[in-house]
Amino acid sequence: MAIVYKCRHCGNEIGKLEEKMVDTSLLGFDQLSTKDKKEMIHYTDNGDVHIQAICENCEETLGHHPHYHELDFFIQ
Template sequence: MAIVYKCRHCGQEIGKLDQQMLDTSMLGLDQLSSADKRDMISYETNGDVQIKSICESCEESLGNHPQYHELDYFIQ
């Protein structure tokens, strides 16, 4: 089982942790609301846990173009 962080905007893999046991409190996932958990965390058929986040490039783009926050997807 792996914990895979992917950018919610461009789909780039940000990082991957190979773990046999998942401690959500160590990752801070227990601090998320139920709605945020549903939006950010998915469980893959191979047992991996995928967490949607934002990569540095997309974060920079949002910082430079705040109007992009209004869009569901700003990467075409």
């Protein structure tokens, strides 16, 4: 099982944890609302967990262009 963090905007892989067992509370999953969990956490058939997050580059871009927050995707 792997936990894969991908940027929700550009799709780049931010990081990957290759662990057999992970305490999800250490990753902060227990701090998310049910709605956020449904939007951010996806399970694959092979047991991997994909987390939608934001990379540093897209975070910086959003900081410079705050109106991009209104868009679902700002990278074409």
